[in-house]
Amino acid sequence: METGGLWMLAAVGIGMVATGLPAWIVLIGVSLAFATGGIAAGIFDASFVAAIYPRLIGLLENDLLQALPLYVLMGVIIARTPLAETLFGAARSVLAPTRRAAPLAGLSLGVLLAPMCGSVGAGVAMFSRTLHPHLAAAGLREERSMALVCVVSTLGVVVPPSLVLILLGDAMMRAHTEAAHIAGLNDRIVNTQDVFHAALVPAGIFVALCAVVIAWQARGIREATPVRPTRAQWITAAAATLMLASLLAGVALGYLYAVEAAATGGLLLAIHGFATRTLRREHLGAVLHDTLSLTGALFALLIAANVFTLVERAFGTDRWLAQLFSGLGVNAVLAAGLGAIAVCALVLDAFEMIFVVIPLVAPALLTRVPDAPWVAVLVLLILQASFLVPPFGYAVMMARSRLGTRVPTPALMRAMLPFLAAQLAVLLLALAFPGLLWRESASLAPSTPPADAQTLEQMLDRIQGEPADDAPGK
Protein backbone atom coordinates (compact mmCIF):
# COMPACT_ATOMS: atom_id res chain seq x y z
CA MET A 1 0.00 0.00 0.00
CA GLU A 2 3.01 2.26 -0.61
CA THR A 3 1.05 4.17 -3.21
CA GLY A 4 -1.23 5.49 -0.44
CA GLY A 5 0.40 8.93 -0.59
CA LEU A 6 -0.44 9.29 -4.28
CA TRP A 7 -4.08 8.37 -3.62
CA MET A 8 -4.04 10.93 -0.81
CA LEU A 9 -2.78 13.56 -3.24
CA ALA A 10 -5.52 12.66 -5.73
CA ALA A 11 -8.13 12.79 -2.94
CA VAL A 12 -6.88 16.24 -1.90
CA GLY A 13 -7.12 17.52 -5.49
CA ILE A 14 -10.65 16.19 -5.92
CA GLY A 15 -11.69 17.27 -2.44
CA MET A 16 -10.47 20.83 -2.92
CA VAL A 17 -12.08 21.32 -6.31
CA ALA A 18 -15.34 19.52 -5.48
CA THR A 19 -16.02 21.02 -2.04
CA GLY A 20 -14.41 24.46 -2.24
CA LEU A 21 -13.44 23.98 1.41
CA PRO A 22 -10.22 25.58 2.66
CA ALA A 23 -7.17 23.65 1.48
CA TRP A 24 -5.89 23.09 5.01
CA ILE A 25 -9.20 21.47 6.07
CA VAL A 26 -9.16 19.21 3.00
CA LEU A 27 -5.52 18.23 3.65
CA ILE A 28 -6.18 17.38 7.29
CA GLY A 29 -9.46 15.63 6.47
CA VAL A 30 -7.84 13.43 3.83
CA SER A 31 -4.89 12.73 6.16
CA LEU A 32 -7.21 11.71 9.00
CA ALA A 33 -9.30 9.51 6.72
CA PHE A 34 -6.28 7.73 5.26
CA ALA A 35 -4.62 7.42 8.67
CA THR A 36 -7.75 5.78 10.05
CA GLY A 37 -7.87 3.45 7.04
CA GLY A 38 -4.16 2.62 7.35
CA ILE A 39 -4.47 1.81 11.03
CA ALA A 40 -7.66 -0.22 10.51
CA ALA A 41 -6.01 -2.20 7.70
CA GLY A 42 -2.94 -2.85 9.85
CA ILE A 43 -0.59 -1.04 7.44
CA PHE A 44 0.91 0.96 10.32
CA ASP A 45 0.17 1.26 14.00
CA ALA A 46 -1.58 4.11 15.76
CA SER A 47 1.46 5.33 17.69
CA PHE A 48 2.80 7.34 14.73
CA VAL A 49 0.01 9.91 14.95
CA ALA A 50 1.48 11.07 18.27
CA ALA A 51 4.24 12.66 16.14
CA ILE A 52 1.77 15.39 15.14
CA TYR A 53 2.37 17.25 18.43
CA PRO A 54 6.20 17.41 18.17
CA ARG A 55 5.82 18.40 14.52
CA LEU A 56 3.66 21.37 15.56
CA ILE A 57 6.25 22.34 18.16
CA GLY A 58 8.88 22.14 15.42
CA LEU A 59 6.90 24.60 13.29
CA LEU A 60 6.50 27.10 16.12
CA GLU A 61 10.20 27.04 16.99
CA ASN A 62 11.41 27.31 13.41
CA ASP A 63 13.55 30.48 13.12
CA LEU A 64 12.97 30.82 9.40
CA LEU A 65 9.20 30.83 9.70
CA GLN A 66 9.38 33.99 11.82
CA ALA A 67 9.85 35.78 8.49
CA LEU A 68 6.35 34.74 7.42
CA PRO A 69 4.26 37.36 9.31
CA LEU A 70 6.89 40.01 8.57
CA TYR A 71 6.72 39.48 4.81
CA VAL A 72 2.93 39.48 5.05
CA LEU A 73 3.08 42.76 7.03
CA MET A 74 5.26 44.34 4.34
CA GLY A 75 2.90 43.16 1.60
CA VAL A 76 -0.17 44.48 3.44
CA ILE A 77 1.43 47.88 4.10
CA ILE A 78 2.55 48.19 0.48
CA ALA A 79 -0.94 47.24 -0.71
CA ARG A 80 -2.65 49.74 1.60
CA THR A 81 -0.41 52.74 1.03
CA PRO A 82 0.25 54.62 -2.23
CA LEU A 83 3.92 53.58 -2.22
CA ALA A 84 3.51 51.25 -5.23
CA GLU A 85 1.90 54.06 -7.25
CA THR A 86 4.68 56.46 -6.25
CA LEU A 87 7.36 53.98 -7.30
CA PHE A 88 5.56 53.29 -10.57
CA GLY A 89 5.21 57.01 -11.36
CA ALA A 90 8.90 57.65 -10.73
CA ALA A 91 10.03 54.63 -12.76
CA ARG A 92 7.75 55.71 -15.60
CA SER A 93 9.28 59.18 -15.66
CA VAL A 94 12.80 57.76 -15.67
CA LEU A 95 11.94 55.35 -18.49
CA ALA A 96 9.98 57.90 -20.55
CA PRO A 97 12.70 58.19 -23.27
CA THR A 98 12.22 54.50 -24.13
CA ARG A 99 8.63 55.28 -25.24
CA ARG A 100 7.59 52.06 -23.53
CA ALA A 101 7.72 53.57 -20.08
CA ALA A 102 4.52 52.17 -18.55
CA PRO A 103 5.12 48.43 -19.21
CA LEU A 104 8.85 48.67 -18.43
CA ALA A 105 8.06 50.57 -15.22
CA GLY A 106 5.60 47.78 -14.43
CA LEU A 107 8.37 45.21 -14.82
CA SER A 108 10.68 47.25 -12.56
CA LEU A 109 7.92 47.50 -9.97
CA GLY A 110 7.48 43.72 -10.15
CA VAL A 111 11.18 43.07 -9.58
CA LEU A 112 11.14 45.33 -6.53
CA LEU A 113 7.80 44.47 -4.96
CA ALA A 114 6.86 40.94 -6.07
CA PRO A 115 9.39 39.34 -3.68
CA MET A 116 7.75 41.34 -0.85
CA CYS A 117 4.15 40.46 -1.69
CA GLY A 118 4.06 37.13 0.09
CA SER A 119 2.29 35.03 -2.52
CA VAL A 120 1.35 34.95 -6.19
CA GLY A 121 -2.27 35.66 -5.22
CA ALA A 122 -1.28 38.72 -3.20
CA GLY A 123 0.93 39.86 -6.08
CA VAL A 124 -1.93 39.58 -8.58
CA ALA A 125 -4.18 41.55 -6.21
CA MET A 126 -1.66 44.37 -5.84
CA PHE A 127 -0.52 44.61 -9.47
CA SER A 128 -4.09 44.38 -10.79
CA ARG A 129 -4.86 47.47 -8.70
CA THR A 130 -1.68 49.48 -9.25
CA LEU A 131 -0.48 48.45 -12.69
CA HIS A 132 -3.38 47.42 -14.91
CA PRO A 133 -5.18 50.83 -15.05
CA HIS A 134 -1.92 52.61 -15.98
CA LEU A 135 -1.10 50.04 -18.67
CA ALA A 136 -4.59 50.36 -20.14
CA ALA A 137 -4.32 54.17 -20.06
CA ALA A 138 -0.94 53.95 -21.80
CA GLY A 139 -2.63 52.14 -24.70
CA LEU A 140 -1.40 48.61 -24.10
CA ARG A 141 -3.89 46.05 -25.39
CA GLU A 142 -5.91 44.44 -22.61
CA GLU A 143 -4.61 40.90 -23.12
CA ARG A 144 -1.02 42.20 -23.06
CA SER A 145 -1.68 44.23 -19.96
CA MET A 146 -3.19 41.17 -18.27
CA ALA A 147 -0.25 39.01 -19.36
CA LEU A 148 2.16 41.54 -17.87
CA VAL A 149 0.23 41.67 -14.59
CA CYS A 150 0.45 37.85 -14.42
CA VAL A 151 4.17 37.79 -15.22
CA VAL A 152 5.20 40.46 -12.70
CA SER A 153 3.03 38.82 -10.04
CA THR A 154 5.00 35.60 -10.41
CA LEU A 155 8.43 37.26 -10.27
CA GLY A 156 8.44 36.59 -6.52
CA VAL A 157 8.73 32.90 -7.38
CA VAL A 158 12.17 33.36 -8.93
CA VAL A 159 13.52 36.69 -7.68
CA PRO A 160 15.19 36.29 -4.28
CA PRO A 161 14.62 36.63 -1.41
CA SER A 162 10.86 36.19 -1.64
CA LEU A 163 8.80 34.25 0.86
CA VAL A 164 8.24 31.55 -1.78
CA LEU A 165 12.01 31.15 -2.13
CA ILE A 166 12.53 31.08 1.64
CA LEU A 167 9.95 28.36 2.08
CA LEU A 168 11.13 26.40 -0.96
CA GLY A 169 14.68 26.62 0.41
CA ASP A 170 13.44 25.15 3.68
CA ALA A 171 11.48 22.41 1.85
CA MET A 172 14.52 21.59 -0.30
CA MET A 173 16.71 21.39 2.80
CA ARG A 174 14.32 18.85 4.35
CA ALA A 175 14.04 16.94 1.07
CA HIS A 176 17.82 16.92 0.62
CA THR A 177 18.32 15.65 4.18
CA GLU A 178 15.80 12.89 3.57
CA ALA A 179 17.36 12.00 0.21
CA ALA A 180 20.84 11.92 1.75
CA HIS A 181 19.48 9.60 4.43
CA ILE A 182 17.82 7.30 1.91
CA ALA A 183 20.65 7.18 -0.63
CA GLY A 184 23.63 7.56 1.70
CA LEU A 185 24.86 10.75 0.02
CA ASN A 186 27.69 12.68 1.67
CA ASP A 187 27.02 16.09 0.10
CA ARG A 188 26.58 19.22 2.22
CA ILE A 189 22.88 19.73 2.70
CA VAL A 190 21.46 22.61 0.68
CA ASN A 191 20.18 25.63 2.65
CA THR A 192 17.99 28.61 1.89
CA GLN A 193 20.97 30.83 1.08
CA ASP A 194 22.16 28.31 -1.54
CA VAL A 195 18.74 28.45 -3.21
CA PHE A 196 18.78 32.29 -3.17
CA HIS A 197 22.18 32.33 -4.82
CA ALA A 198 21.30 29.67 -7.36
CA ALA A 199 18.14 31.52 -8.38
CA LEU A 200 19.88 34.87 -8.98
CA VAL A 201 21.35 34.29 -12.46
CA PRO A 202 18.30 32.55 -14.02
CA ALA A 203 16.04 35.21 -12.48
CA GLY A 204 18.24 37.96 -13.95
CA ILE A 205 18.16 36.37 -17.40
CA PHE A 206 14.39 35.94 -17.22
CA VAL A 207 13.84 39.58 -16.23
CA ALA A 208 16.13 40.74 -19.06
CA LEU A 209 14.22 38.59 -21.57
CA CYS A 210 10.92 39.93 -20.22
CA ALA A 211 12.18 43.48 -20.82
CA VAL A 212 12.92 42.53 -24.44
CA VAL A 213 9.45 40.96 -24.85
CA ILE A 214 7.77 44.03 -23.33
CA ALA A 215 9.71 46.40 -25.56
CA TRP A 216 8.64 44.35 -28.57
CA GLN A 217 5.00 44.02 -27.50
CA ALA A 218 4.71 47.73 -26.75
CA ARG A 219 6.08 48.85 -30.11
CA GLY A 220 3.79 51.29 -31.82
CA ILE A 221 1.88 52.39 -28.74
CA ARG A 222 1.73 56.13 -28.25
CA GLU A 223 2.15 56.81 -24.60
CA ALA A 224 1.16 60.24 -23.34
CA THR A 225 3.93 62.03 -21.49
CA PRO A 226 3.65 60.81 -17.92
CA VAL A 227 2.84 63.28 -15.15
CA ARG A 228 6.12 64.20 -13.48
CA PRO A 229 6.23 63.17 -9.84
CA THR A 230 6.52 65.89 -7.22
CA ARG A 231 9.80 66.43 -5.38
CA ALA A 232 8.45 64.61 -2.34
CA GLN A 233 7.42 61.66 -4.55
CA TRP A 234 10.90 61.54 -6.12
CA ILE A 235 12.50 61.45 -2.68
CA THR A 236 10.06 58.76 -1.47
CA ALA A 237 10.64 56.66 -4.58
CA ALA A 238 14.42 56.96 -4.39
CA ALA A 239 14.52 56.18 -0.66
CA ALA A 240 12.11 53.23 -0.98
CA THR A 241 13.97 51.81 -3.99
CA LEU A 242 17.29 52.13 -2.17
CA MET A 243 15.87 50.53 0.97
CA LEU A 244 14.12 47.64 -0.78
CA ALA A 245 17.06 46.98 -3.12
CA SER A 246 19.52 47.05 -0.19
CA LEU A 247 17.41 44.64 1.83
CA LEU A 248 16.91 42.27 -1.11
CA ALA A 249 20.61 42.40 -1.97
CA GLY A 250 21.63 42.04 1.70
CA VAL A 251 19.65 38.82 2.05
CA ALA A 252 20.50 37.45 -1.38
CA LEU A 253 24.21 38.03 -0.78
CA GLY A 254 24.13 36.64 2.74
CA TYR A 255 24.82 39.84 4.75
CA LEU A 256 21.42 39.73 6.39
CA TYR A 257 19.13 36.96 7.59
CA ALA A 258 15.78 36.89 5.80
CA VAL A 259 13.89 37.49 9.05
CA GLU A 260 16.01 40.51 9.93
CA ALA A 261 15.57 42.02 6.47
CA ALA A 262 11.82 41.43 6.61
CA ALA A 263 11.65 42.96 10.09
CA THR A 264 13.67 45.99 8.97
CA GLY A 265 11.53 46.41 5.87
CA GLY A 266 8.27 46.10 7.82
CA LEU A 267 9.37 48.63 10.44
CA LEU A 268 10.70 51.13 7.91
CA LEU A 269 7.54 50.86 5.80
CA ALA A 270 5.36 51.41 8.89
CA ILE A 271 7.47 54.42 9.96
CA HIS A 272 7.29 55.83 6.43
CA GLY A 273 3.52 55.31 6.40
CA PHE A 274 3.07 57.18 9.68
CA ALA A 275 5.56 59.92 8.79
CA THR A 276 3.85 60.64 5.46
CA ARG A 277 0.38 60.10 6.95
CA THR A 278 -0.41 57.57 4.24
CA LEU A 279 -0.85 54.97 7.01
CA ARG A 280 -3.18 56.57 9.54
CA ARG A 281 -3.88 55.26 13.01
CA GLU A 282 -7.43 54.30 12.06
CA HIS A 283 -6.04 52.09 9.27
CA LEU A 284 -3.48 50.42 11.49
CA GLY A 285 -6.08 48.09 13.02
CA ALA A 286 -7.08 46.86 9.56
CA VAL A 287 -3.42 46.39 8.54
CA LEU A 288 -2.70 44.36 11.68
CA HIS A 289 -5.87 42.32 11.27
CA ASP A 290 -5.11 41.54 7.61
CA THR A 291 -1.56 40.55 8.57
CA LEU A 292 -2.84 38.24 11.31
CA SER A 293 -5.44 36.51 9.16
CA LEU A 294 -3.17 36.12 6.10
CA THR A 295 -0.40 34.73 8.31
CA GLY A 296 -2.93 32.34 9.82
CA ALA A 297 -4.01 31.18 6.36
CA LEU A 298 -0.41 30.35 5.43
CA PHE A 299 0.38 28.76 8.75
CA ALA A 300 -2.75 26.59 8.67
CA LEU A 301 -1.55 25.27 5.34
CA LEU A 302 1.87 24.58 6.80
CA ILE A 303 0.33 22.62 9.69
CA ALA A 304 -1.93 20.66 7.37
CA ALA A 305 0.94 19.85 5.02
CA ASN A 306 2.96 18.55 7.95
CA VAL A 307 0.13 16.22 8.96
CA PHE A 308 -0.29 15.17 5.33
CA THR A 309 3.39 14.32 4.83
CA LEU A 310 3.43 12.43 8.14
CA VAL A 311 0.64 10.10 6.96
CA GLU A 312 2.12 9.85 3.47
CA ARG A 313 5.43 8.73 5.04
CA ALA A 314 3.55 6.24 7.19
CA PHE A 315 2.35 4.58 3.99
CA GLY A 316 5.95 4.57 2.76
CA THR A 317 5.15 6.50 -0.41
CA ASP A 318 8.35 8.54 -0.17
CA ARG A 319 10.46 5.37 -0.09
CA TRP A 320 8.36 3.78 -2.81
CA LEU A 321 8.89 6.79 -5.07
CA ALA A 322 12.64 6.73 -4.36
CA GLN A 323 12.71 3.03 -5.27
CA LEU A 324 10.67 3.67 -8.42
CA PHE A 325 13.03 6.48 -9.48
CA SER A 326 16.06 4.28 -8.80
CA GLY A 327 15.13 2.11 -11.79
CA LEU A 328 15.04 5.08 -14.17
CA GLY A 329 17.76 7.11 -15.86
CA VAL A 330 18.57 10.58 -14.53
CA ASN A 331 16.84 12.31 -17.45
CA ALA A 332 13.72 10.19 -17.03
CA VAL A 333 13.67 10.94 -13.30
CA LEU A 334 14.02 14.67 -13.95
CA ALA A 335 11.28 14.56 -16.58
CA ALA A 336 8.94 12.56 -14.32
CA GLY A 337 9.59 14.65 -11.19
CA LEU A 338 9.43 18.04 -12.86
CA GLY A 339 6.46 16.95 -15.01
CA ALA A 340 4.50 15.93 -11.92
CA ILE A 341 5.32 19.27 -10.27
CA ALA A 342 4.24 21.18 -13.40
CA VAL A 343 0.89 19.38 -13.62
CA CYS A 344 0.10 19.98 -9.93
CA ALA A 345 1.18 23.64 -10.15
CA LEU A 346 -1.47 24.28 -12.80
CA VAL A 347 -4.14 24.28 -10.08
CA LEU A 348 -2.23 24.75 -6.81
CA ASP A 349 -0.73 27.96 -5.36
CA ALA A 350 3.01 28.17 -4.69
CA PHE A 351 2.49 27.50 -0.99
CA GLU A 352 0.33 24.43 -1.55
CA MET A 353 3.01 23.17 -3.95
CA ILE A 354 5.84 23.77 -1.49
CA PHE A 355 4.04 22.30 1.49
CA VAL A 356 2.36 19.31 -0.16
CA VAL A 357 3.84 18.29 -3.50
CA ILE A 358 7.53 19.16 -3.06
CA PRO A 359 7.94 17.08 0.15
CA LEU A 360 6.50 14.10 -1.72
CA VAL A 361 8.42 14.38 -4.99
CA ALA A 362 11.69 16.18 -4.14
CA PRO A 363 13.30 13.58 -1.83
CA ALA A 364 12.86 10.85 -4.45
CA LEU A 365 14.12 13.20 -7.16
CA LEU A 366 17.19 14.14 -5.12
CA THR A 367 18.18 10.53 -4.51
CA ARG A 368 18.90 10.28 -8.23
CA VAL A 369 19.80 13.92 -8.97
CA PRO A 370 21.71 15.07 -5.89
CA ASP A 371 22.52 18.59 -7.19
CA ALA A 372 19.93 20.18 -4.88
CA PRO A 373 20.38 23.89 -5.84
CA TRP A 374 20.02 22.97 -9.50
CA VAL A 375 16.88 20.94 -8.83
CA ALA A 376 15.51 23.81 -6.70
CA VAL A 377 16.01 26.28 -9.56
CA LEU A 378 14.41 23.93 -12.08
CA VAL A 379 11.46 23.51 -9.72
CA LEU A 380 11.15 27.29 -9.37
CA LEU A 381 11.18 27.84 -13.12
CA ILE A 382 8.63 25.08 -13.68
CA LEU A 383 6.46 26.49 -10.91
CA GLN A 384 6.55 29.97 -12.40
CA ALA A 385 5.75 28.70 -15.90
CA SER A 386 2.84 26.62 -14.60
CA PHE A 387 1.30 29.68 -12.96
CA LEU A 388 1.34 31.47 -16.33
CA VAL A 389 -0.16 28.92 -18.74
CA PRO A 390 -3.72 29.89 -19.74
CA PRO A 391 -6.44 29.02 -18.98
CA PHE A 392 -5.73 27.14 -15.73
CA GLY A 393 -2.48 28.78 -14.62
CA TYR A 394 -3.05 30.05 -11.10
CA ALA A 395 -1.90 33.61 -11.81
CA VAL A 396 -4.07 33.71 -14.94
CA MET A 397 -7.18 32.54 -13.08
CA MET A 398 -6.53 35.00 -10.25
CA ALA A 399 -5.95 37.90 -12.69
CA ARG A 400 -9.15 37.09 -14.59
CA SER A 401 -11.08 37.11 -11.36
CA ARG A 402 -9.43 40.31 -10.06
CA LEU A 403 -9.62 42.29 -13.27
CA GLY A 404 -13.10 41.08 -14.18
CA THR A 405 -12.10 41.04 -17.86
CA ARG A 406 -13.31 38.64 -20.52
CA VAL A 407 -10.15 38.41 -22.56
CA PRO A 408 -10.56 35.33 -24.80
CA THR A 409 -8.12 32.54 -23.97
CA PRO A 410 -6.55 32.44 -27.48
CA ALA A 411 -5.78 36.19 -27.31
CA LEU A 412 -4.33 35.85 -23.84
CA MET A 413 -2.35 32.83 -24.96
CA ARG A 414 -0.85 34.88 -27.81
CA ALA A 415 0.07 37.67 -25.39
CA MET A 416 1.55 35.21 -22.91
CA LEU A 417 3.42 33.09 -25.44
CA PRO A 418 6.56 35.29 -25.70
CA PHE A 419 6.89 35.31 -21.90
CA LEU A 420 6.44 31.53 -21.80
CA ALA A 421 9.05 31.22 -24.54
CA ALA A 422 11.42 33.34 -22.42
CA GLN A 423 10.65 31.08 -19.47
CA LEU A 424 11.32 27.98 -21.58
CA ALA A 425 14.59 29.46 -22.82
CA VAL A 426 15.77 30.08 -19.25
CA LEU A 427 14.65 26.58 -18.24
CA LEU A 428 16.55 25.01 -21.14
CA LEU A 429 19.61 27.11 -20.33
CA ALA A 430 19.50 26.02 -16.69
CA LEU A 431 18.97 22.41 -17.75
CA ALA A 432 21.80 22.42 -20.25
CA PHE A 433 24.28 24.46 -18.20
CA PRO A 434 24.06 23.65 -14.48
CA GLY A 435 27.32 25.60 -14.11
CA LEU A 436 25.34 28.75 -14.90
CA LEU A 437 24.08 28.83 -11.33
CA TRP A 438 25.93 30.80 -8.70
CA ARG A 439 27.01 28.39 -5.99
CA GLU A 440 28.38 29.55 -2.67
CA SER A 441 30.49 26.46 -2.14
CA ALA A 442 32.16 24.00 -4.46
CA SER A 443 30.87 21.17 -2.29
CA LEU A 444 27.39 21.89 -3.61
CA ALA A 445 28.50 21.23 -7.17
CA PRO A 446 27.17 17.96 -8.61
CA SER A 447 30.08 15.85 -7.42
CA THR A 448 28.41 12.81 -5.93
CA PRO A 449 27.22 10.31 -8.51
CA PRO A 450 23.56 9.37 -8.22
CA ALA A 451 22.88 6.16 -6.36
CA ASP A 452 22.44 3.17 -8.64
CA ALA A 453 19.39 0.98 -8.34
CA GLN A 454 21.07 -1.85 -6.45
CA THR A 455 22.76 0.42 -3.89
CA LEU A 456 19.55 2.30 -3.40
CA GLU A 457 17.57 -0.87 -2.77
CA GLN A 458 20.14 -1.94 -0.17
CA MET A 459 19.92 1.48 1.48
CA LEU A 460 16.13 1.37 1.48
CA ASP A 461 16.13 -2.08 3.04
CA ARG A 462 18.48 -0.81 5.73
CA ILE A 463 16.48 2.36 6.39
CA GLN A 464 13.19 0.51 6.50
CA GLY A 465 14.67 -1.40 9.40
CA GLU A 466 15.58 1.89 11.15
CA PRO A 467 12.50 4.12 11.33
CA ALA A 468 13.12 7.87 11.35
CA ASP A 469 12.06 9.99 14.36
CA ASP A 470 8.52 10.43 13.25
CA ALA A 471 8.15 7.37 11.08
CA PRO A 472 5.45 4.87 11.99
CA GLY A 473 6.27 2.41 14.62
CA LYS A 474 5.78 -0.44 12.26
Place this chain on the structure above:
Amino acid sequence: MRALDRAVAALERAAAWLVLPLSLLLFIQWPLRDAVQAGSREANDLAQILFALYVSVAVTAATRARSHLAADLLAHGYGAAWNARLARAAQLLVAIPAAAFVLFAGAGATWTSIVQLERFPETVDPGYFMIRFAVMVLAALVLVQGVLDLVMPRRGAH
Protein backbone atom coordinates in the same frame (compact mmCIF):
# COMPACT_ATOMS: atom_id res chain seq x y z
CA MET B 1 -21.83 31.29 23.11
CA ARG B 2 -21.94 34.97 22.16
CA ALA B 3 -19.67 35.76 25.10
CA LEU B 4 -17.24 33.09 23.89
CA ASP B 5 -17.37 34.56 20.40
CA ARG B 6 -16.63 38.03 21.77
CA ALA B 7 -13.76 36.62 23.87
CA VAL B 8 -12.18 35.03 20.77
CA ALA B 9 -12.60 38.30 18.86
CA ALA B 10 -10.95 40.25 21.69
CA LEU B 11 -8.05 37.77 21.81
CA GLU B 12 -7.68 38.15 18.05
CA ARG B 13 -7.55 41.95 18.29
CA ALA B 14 -4.94 41.79 21.05
CA ALA B 15 -2.79 39.19 19.27
CA ALA B 16 -2.76 41.24 16.05
CA TRP B 17 -0.49 43.81 17.78
CA LEU B 18 2.16 41.19 18.53
CA VAL B 19 3.56 41.52 15.01
CA LEU B 20 4.94 44.97 15.91
CA PRO B 21 7.12 43.90 18.89
CA LEU B 22 7.99 40.80 16.87
CA SER B 23 9.30 43.00 14.04
CA LEU B 24 11.16 45.18 16.52
CA LEU B 25 12.83 42.23 18.26
CA LEU B 26 13.87 40.62 14.99
CA PHE B 27 15.13 43.96 13.69
CA ILE B 28 17.29 44.69 16.76
CA GLN B 29 18.87 41.24 16.49
CA TRP B 30 20.97 42.64 13.66
CA PRO B 31 22.60 45.59 15.57
CA LEU B 32 22.76 43.48 18.73
CA ARG B 33 24.70 40.79 16.89
CA ASP B 34 26.95 42.98 14.72
CA ALA B 35 27.43 46.15 16.81
CA VAL B 36 26.75 45.29 20.47
CA GLN B 37 27.78 41.64 20.11
CA ALA B 38 25.46 40.64 22.93
CA GLY B 39 21.78 39.98 23.51
CA SER B 40 20.86 38.86 20.00
CA ARG B 41 20.07 35.28 21.04
CA GLU B 42 17.89 36.52 23.90
CA ALA B 43 16.05 38.79 21.46
CA ASN B 44 15.60 35.81 19.15
CA ASP B 45 14.20 33.59 21.92
CA LEU B 46 11.77 36.29 23.02
CA ALA B 47 10.75 36.78 19.39
CA GLN B 48 10.21 33.02 19.13
CA ILE B 49 7.74 33.14 22.01
CA LEU B 50 5.87 36.08 20.48
CA PHE B 51 5.83 34.34 17.10
CA ALA B 52 4.40 31.16 18.62
CA LEU B 53 1.65 33.06 20.44
CA TYR B 54 0.94 35.13 17.32
CA VAL B 55 0.42 32.17 14.99
CA SER B 56 -1.52 30.26 17.64
CA VAL B 57 -4.25 32.92 17.31
CA ALA B 58 -3.64 33.60 13.61
CA VAL B 59 -5.05 30.28 12.36
CA THR B 60 -8.42 30.95 13.99
CA ALA B 61 -8.29 34.60 12.89
CA ALA B 62 -7.94 33.35 9.30
CA THR B 63 -10.98 31.11 9.77
CA ARG B 64 -13.03 34.01 11.13
CA ALA B 65 -11.86 36.34 8.33
CA ARG B 66 -12.36 33.59 5.69
CA SER B 67 -8.81 34.12 4.50
CA HIS B 68 -7.91 30.46 4.07
CA LEU B 69 -6.78 29.44 0.59
CA ALA B 70 -9.45 27.49 -1.26
CA ALA B 71 -10.13 26.40 -4.83
CA ASP B 72 -13.74 27.26 -5.63
CA LEU B 73 -13.69 26.12 -9.26
CA LEU B 74 -16.97 24.23 -8.74
CA ALA B 75 -18.08 25.38 -5.31
CA HIS B 76 -18.88 28.94 -6.37
CA GLY B 77 -21.82 27.47 -8.26
CA TYR B 78 -23.25 25.68 -5.24
CA GLY B 79 -26.05 27.25 -3.25
CA ALA B 80 -25.33 29.07 0.02
CA ALA B 81 -27.19 26.40 2.03
CA TRP B 82 -25.09 23.58 0.55
CA ASN B 83 -21.84 25.49 1.17
CA ALA B 84 -22.90 26.11 4.77
CA ARG B 85 -23.64 22.40 5.23
CA LEU B 86 -20.23 21.48 3.83
CA ALA B 87 -18.53 23.98 6.14
CA ARG B 88 -20.32 22.62 9.20
CA ALA B 89 -19.52 19.04 8.23
CA ALA B 90 -15.85 20.01 7.85
CA GLN B 91 -15.83 21.54 11.33
CA LEU B 92 -17.57 18.53 12.85
CA LEU B 93 -15.58 15.82 11.08
CA VAL B 94 -12.16 17.44 10.61
CA ALA B 95 -11.31 20.60 12.57
CA ILE B 96 -12.86 19.66 15.92
CA PRO B 97 -11.54 16.04 16.08
CA ALA B 98 -8.07 17.12 14.88
CA ALA B 99 -7.86 19.94 17.46
CA ALA B 100 -9.16 17.64 20.21
CA PHE B 101 -6.53 15.06 19.31
CA VAL B 102 -3.69 17.62 19.50
CA LEU B 103 -4.98 18.79 22.90
CA PHE B 104 -5.15 15.18 24.08
CA ALA B 105 -1.72 14.22 22.67
CA GLY B 106 0.10 17.32 23.92
CA ALA B 107 -1.56 18.11 27.25
CA GLY B 108 0.72 15.94 29.38
CA ALA B 109 4.00 17.16 27.86
CA THR B 110 2.83 20.78 27.95
CA TRP B 111 1.79 20.58 31.58
CA THR B 112 5.13 19.04 32.58
CA SER B 113 6.95 21.75 30.61
CA ILE B 114 4.97 24.53 32.35
CA VAL B 115 5.47 23.04 35.81
CA GLN B 116 9.21 22.73 35.18
CA LEU B 117 9.37 26.19 33.51
CA GLU B 118 11.24 24.52 30.65
CA ARG B 119 14.03 26.63 29.10
CA PHE B 120 15.21 26.95 25.50
CA PRO B 121 17.49 23.97 24.89
CA GLU B 122 20.27 25.86 23.05
CA THR B 123 20.48 29.13 24.98
CA VAL B 124 19.02 27.98 28.33
CA ASP B 125 16.96 31.18 28.30
CA PRO B 126 13.64 30.89 30.17
CA GLY B 127 10.30 30.61 28.38
CA TYR B 128 10.44 27.55 26.14
CA PHE B 129 7.32 26.25 27.87
CA MET B 130 5.43 29.10 26.17
CA ILE B 131 6.08 27.46 22.79
CA ARG B 132 4.41 24.28 23.99
CA PHE B 133 1.64 26.33 25.56
CA ALA B 134 1.09 28.11 22.23
CA VAL B 135 0.39 24.76 20.52
CA MET B 136 -2.33 24.13 23.09
CA VAL B 137 -3.75 27.64 22.54
CA LEU B 138 -3.75 27.02 18.78
CA ALA B 139 -5.63 23.72 19.12
CA ALA B 140 -8.02 25.07 21.76
CA LEU B 141 -8.95 28.05 19.60
CA VAL B 142 -9.54 25.85 16.52
CA LEU B 143 -11.79 23.65 18.64
CA VAL B 144 -13.69 26.60 20.15
CA GLN B 145 -14.12 28.22 16.72
CA GLY B 146 -15.31 24.89 15.32
CA VAL B 147 -17.97 24.67 18.01
CA LEU B 148 -18.95 28.32 17.49
CA ASP B 149 -19.33 27.73 13.75
CA LEU B 150 -21.55 24.74 14.44
CA VAL B 151 -23.74 26.47 16.98
CA MET B 152 -23.90 29.96 15.45
CA PRO B 153 -22.72 29.67 11.83
CA ARG B 154 -21.42 32.85 10.19
CA ARG B 155 -23.02 34.01 6.97
CA GLY B 156 -21.21 32.58 3.94
CA ALA B 157 -18.84 30.75 6.25
CA HIS B 158 -16.38 28.30 4.82
